[in-house]
Amino acid sequence: MSARRQGGGRGAAARAALLALPVAFLTAFFAWPVANIVLEGLRDEHGWDLSGVGEVLGSAGLRRVAWFTLWQAAASTALTLLVALPAAHVLARYEFRGRRVVQALVTVPFVLPTVVVGAAFLALLGPRGPLGVDLDDTVWAILIAQVFFNHAVVVRTVGGLWEGLDERTEEAARVLGAPRWRAVREVTLPALRPAIASAAAIVFLFTFTSFGVVRILGGPRHVTLEAEIYRQTADLLNLPVASVLALLQLAAVAALLGVQGHLERRSQAAVRLGPPQRRRARTRGQRWWVRANLAAMGLLLVTPLAVLVERSLRVGAGAGHGLAAWRALGQRTAGTGLFVSPVEALGNSLRFAAVATVLAVALGALAAAALTRPGGRVARAIDATLLLPLGTSAVTIGFGFLIALDEPIDLRASPWLIPAAQAVVALPFVVRTMTPVLRSIDPRLREAAAVLGASPRRAWLEVDLPLVRRALLVAAGFAFAISLGEFGATTVIARADAPTVPVVIDRLLGRPGALNSGQAFALSVVLMVITAAVVLLVDLRGRRDHQARGGWL
Amino acid sequence: MTDALLQVRDLTVRFGPVTAVDGIDLDVDEGEVLAVLGPSGSGKSTLLRAVAGLQPLDAGTVHLAGRPLDGVPPHRRQVGLMFQDHALFPHRDVAGNVGFGPRMARVPPAEAAERVRALLALVELEGYDRRPIHTLSGGEQQRVALARALAAQPRLLLLDEPFGALDRPLRERLAADVRRIACQLGLTVVAVTHAHREAFAIADRVAVLDRGRLLQRDTPAAVWRRPASRRVAEVLGLPNVVPVPVHGGRGSTPWGPVPIEAPDGESCIHLPIPALHLAGAADEPAVTGVVAGTAFQGDRTLIRVALADGTEVQVAAPLDGPVPGQEVRVAADLDQIVPLPT
Numbered sequence: 001m002s003a004r005r006q007g008g009g010r011g012a013a014a015r016a017a018l019l020a021l022p023v024a025f026l027t028a029f030f031a032w033p034v035a036n037i038v039l040e041g042l043r044d045e046h047g048w049d050l051s052g053v054g055e056v057l058g059s060a061g062l063r064r065v066a067w068f069t070l071w072q073a074a075a076s077t078a079l080t081l082l083v084a085l086p087a088a089h090v091l092a093r094y095e096f097r098g099r100r101v102v103q104a105l106v107t108v109p110f111v112l113p114t115v116v117v118g119a120a121f122l123a124l125l126g127p128r129g130p131l132g133v134d135l136d137d138t139v140w141a142i143l144i145a146q147v148f149f150n151h152a153v154v155v156r157t158v159g160g161l162w163e164g165l166d167e168r169t170e171e172a173a174r175v176l177g178a179p180r181w182r183a184v185r186e187v188t189l190p191a192l193r194p195a196i197a198s199a200a201a202i203v204f205l206f207t208f209t210s211f212g213v214v215r216i217l218g219g220p221r222h223v224t225l226e227a228e229i230y231r232q233t234a235d236l237l238n239l240p241v242a243s244v245l246a247l248l249q250l251a252a253v254a255a256l257l258g259v260q261g262h263l264e265r266r267s268q269a270a271v272r273l274g275p276p277q278r279r280r281a282r283t284r285g286q287r288w289w290v291r292a293n294l295a296a297m298g299l300l301l302v303t304p305l306a307v308l309v310e311r312s313l314r315v316g317a318g319a320g321h322g323l324a325a326w327r328a329l330g331q332r333t334a335g336t337g338l339f340v341s342p343v344e345a346l347g348n349s350l351r352f353a354a355v356a357t358v359l360a361v362a363l364g365a366l367a368a369a370a371l372t373r374p375g376g377r378v379a380r381a382i383d384a385t386l387l388l389p390l391g392t393s394a395v396t397i398g399f400g401f402l403i404a405l406d407e408p409i410d411l412r413a414s415p416w417l418i419p420a421a422q423a424v425v426a427l428p429f430v431v432r433t434m435t436p437v438l439r440s441i442d443p444r445l446r447e448a449a450a451v452l453g454a455s456p457r458r459a460w461l462e463v464d465l466p467l468v469r470r471a472l473l474v475a476a477g478f479a480f481a482i483s484l485g486e487f488g489a490t491t492v493i494a495r496a497d498a499p500t501v502p503v504v505i506d507r508l509l510g511r512p513g514a515l516n517s518g519q520a521f522a523l524s525v526v527l528m529v530i531t532a533a534v535v536l537l538v539d540l541r542g543r544r545d546h547q548a549r550g551g552w553l
Numbered sequence: 554m555t556d557a558l559l560q561v562r563d564l565t566v567r568f569g570p571v572t573a574v575d576g577i578d579l580d581v582d583e584g585e586v587l588a589v590l591g592p593s594g595s596g597k598s599t600l601l602r603a604v605a606g607l608q609p610l611d612a613g614t615v616h617l618a619g620r621p622l623d624g625v626p627p628h629r630r631q632v633g634l635m636f637q638d639h640a641l642f643p644h645r646d647v648a649g650n651v652g653f654g655p656r657m658a659r660v661p662p663a664e665a666a667e668r669v670r671a672l673l674a675l676v677e678l679e680g681y682d683r684r685p686i687h688t689l690s691g692g693e694q695q696r697v698a699l700a701r702a703l704a705a706q707p708r709l710l711l712l713d714e715p716f717g718a719l720d721r722p723l724r725e726r727l728a729a730d731v732r733r734i735a736c737q738l739g740l741t742v743v744a745v746t747h748a749h750r751e752a753f754a755i756a757d758r759v760a761v762l763d764r765g766r767l768l769q770r771d772t773p774a775a776v777w778r779r780p781a782s783r784r785v786a787e788v789l790g791l792p793n794v795v796p797v798p799v800h801g802g803r804g805s806t807p808w809g810p811v812p813i814e815a816p817d818g819e820s821c822i823h824l825p826i827p828a829l830h831l832a833g834a835a836d837e838p839a840v841t842g843v844v845a846g847t848a849f850q851g852d853r854t855l856i857r858v859a860l861a862d863g864t865e866v867q868v869a870a871p872l873d874g875p876v877p878g879q880e881v882r883v884a885a886d887l888d889q890i891v892p893l894p895t
Contacts (some may be wrong), residue, residue, distance in 0.1 A: 444640040450626070452628075452701065462642075
């Protein structure tokens with residue numbers, strides 16, 4: 001009688017063992033630093049000092065920042081859905097030559113470093129841009145860049161569900177007398193709603209905590225909470241206000257994650273997915289729809305990157321094109337406050353990202369394995385907690401590192417510091433990529449292995465591991481790209497003698513002179529090529545018989 | 554203790570408040586093929602999973618070849634299980650699936666390869682070694698699953714709805730194949746199914762399971778001809794199970810009284826199709842009724858006849874037999890009537 005109960009006890013023990021390392025890591029490199037910096041701002045030597053709260057609430061400027069953060073996130077989310085849902089439909093429902101490549105390419109902007117996105121849109125929409133409009137320092141530049149950046153979230157989340165939806169349910173509605181628009185509204189949209197809501201929540205989350213894009217495109221007038229936290233801490237040394245703002249952001253993000261988790265659980269229960277059903281465009285209207293969407297995707301997703309390349313080749317105002325900026329990448333530039341050449345920074349970036357990837361994948365895989373064991377509330381709570389770093393101000397994490405990691409061991413000068421911070425940021429992505437795939441493994445495959453003579457350990461090696469290998473590869477690719485592009489935390493903790501490429505790009509863009517901006521654009525091209533190559537590689541390989549859908553990566 | 558290969562005693566499995574398997578005793582002899590027949594939800598899959606060690610017992614014992622299996626994990630039981638939808642490993646090809654068991658048992662590669670080859674020949678899939686699983690048809694997957702289960706050389710092979718998702722001609726051919734292979738190899742097999750045709754096609758003996766309890770165990774012919782109870786007749790889907798009034802140990806049918814060991818009141822009898830026929834000569838004792846419907850069955854037509862007392866029976870008729878609305882006379886062979894007192 002107690003067999004099952006004992007089994008449950010074993011399950012809980014196994015889960016605890018699997019979770020030990022990830023939890024220890026997140027405690028040391030996430031909870032502890034963030035708690036430290038927040039408490040630092042809320043206390044002085046006499047005890048609690050809540051002057052920051054009053055200062056934030058009383059300041060019209062900070063209220064404006066909060067309001068701007070909120071509405072630009074809402075507007076970005078709405079715009080992204082508007083642009084990306086038709087694209088998701090075309091990629092999910094239609095078959096055409098090059099579809100798989102387009103599908104992989106669409107993902108690239110999402111993993112581009114935010115500073116690269118910022119730089120690309122500065123090149124496209126800023127002064128001297130090819131379109132002849134100067135949207136620099138306007139909210140439009142920010143919104144368009146956010147759409148570019150988050151397009152893939154909607155296409156992948158919604159498209160992943162859409163391609164598996166049984167078209168016959170819509171056909172059934174047509175046969176039952178519903179006109180086409182009615183069938184879509186009554187059948188398809190309700191089935192997609194959880195995915196749309198989930199995608200919207202994630203886009204909102206990313207745009208709400210946006211830093212790199214806003215820092216480069218927003219100018220002094222358009223500041224998000226995240227950018228303001230950086231300004232208050234780094235420029236004004238006003239820790240109390242920064243702490244209150246960080247807490248405010250964390251609370252908003254936690255609420256959002258709660259809503260998103262709820263929606264996602266509903267979506268898992270609600271629809272049954274079949275194999276993808278794609279057909280070629282037949283009618284003239286369908287062909288037009290596919291072509292128009294592909295053209296729009298090309299325009300939105302390719303133009304900024306092409307302009308980036310062009311700008312890296314521009315020698316000076318009206319002086320034609322050349323490789324001057326590229327040649328200068330090997331040299332140290334005076335006046336940027338950096339003691340290394342861009343090429344050396346690239347070496348740093350690759351090294352840090354490699355270490356961060358190993359950390360994030362190892363810890364994330366452990367956590368995902370723990371989360372896929374059957375369990376109720378506890379698992380859900382842990383699931384949500386593991387996502388928190390996603391929404392926490394990366395800048396706050398960075399400053400937390402600087403003030404908290406001096407005891408018991410002083411890690412602040414350690415070469416592990418930056419990889420640790422990047423791993424914290426990449427970890428949720430790894431967990432999110434692995435969990436659905438692990439969940440989708442039919443438990444009977446393990447049972448089949450068992451009755452054929454495989455011990456549980458052997459069954460894991462023979463069944464689970466091969467089936468998740470591709471997902472591991474995808475997770476590693478994303479973790480690498482994210483670590484490579486991580487800016488918020490890295491810019492705070494990177495030392496002047498060992499900066500990463502995004503930090504150098506930011507510094508170079510902040511300097512006057514065509515050569516500096518040319519170098520920044522050239523470095524952005526380098527990062528773009530590396531991240532795109534990594535993601536295309538794992539995506540094209542990893543998709544081959546990727547069974548799990550519904551995840552947002 | 555008998556010397557049956559598999560001995561199940563008082564096996565009980567509960568899921569919360571639901572008792573899925575309720576104190577089952579079952580013996581299976583070496584070389585016997587037993588079919589467990591039951592409607593969906595009767596606990597048959599749970600019974601198999603319990604024997605395979607995939608489902609913890611709430612009570613009872615399982616012995617295999619005299620050895621108690623409690624506490625023995627599935628991978629050390631030498632019990633093979635073929636899953637309902639096969640559970641083939643999608644990341645391995647046909648040979649990789651079939652060779653899995655030998656590999657786990659550390660059989661030398663050359664010997665394992667030979668075993669795989671021989672088994673693929675046995676299930677008539679020669680040359681399929683390198684085929685990916687997803688390119689196989691349902692029937693081919695089923696054969697691979699069978700070969701995979703056999704390759705591990707289990708003492709006892711369990712089949713869970715082995716032909717569930719296949720269409721009927723294929724199902725019947727595969728059932729015959731399993732029967733042939735089991736006899737060829739002298740296998741001991743327990744197969745669960747909800748379809749009596751399948752059960753009869755492969756089994757030496759049939760056990761009828763309902764709501765976690767064993768109702769009857771006998772040869773297919775005996776189960777079909779002499780169902781032990783009304784519920785067994787229902788599970789088998791037998792036609793012509795009709796109520797009769799009982800008085801003094803005799804049930805009165807429209808054709809006359811039959812002996813039935815039931816208390817006074819109402820009970821049931823089963824009129825097998827061969828027990829009824831349309832009366833030929835006018836002087837043959839028969840009961841008049843009206844044809845309510847006909848069902849063409851290829852080699853004959855089954856007609857539904859509403860008798861005067863309201864009972865409806867199915868009677869075999871020639872292909873160009875009576876049409877609905879027509880009056881017919883139905884005669885019965887009282888010796889073939891099966892009383893179903895419980």
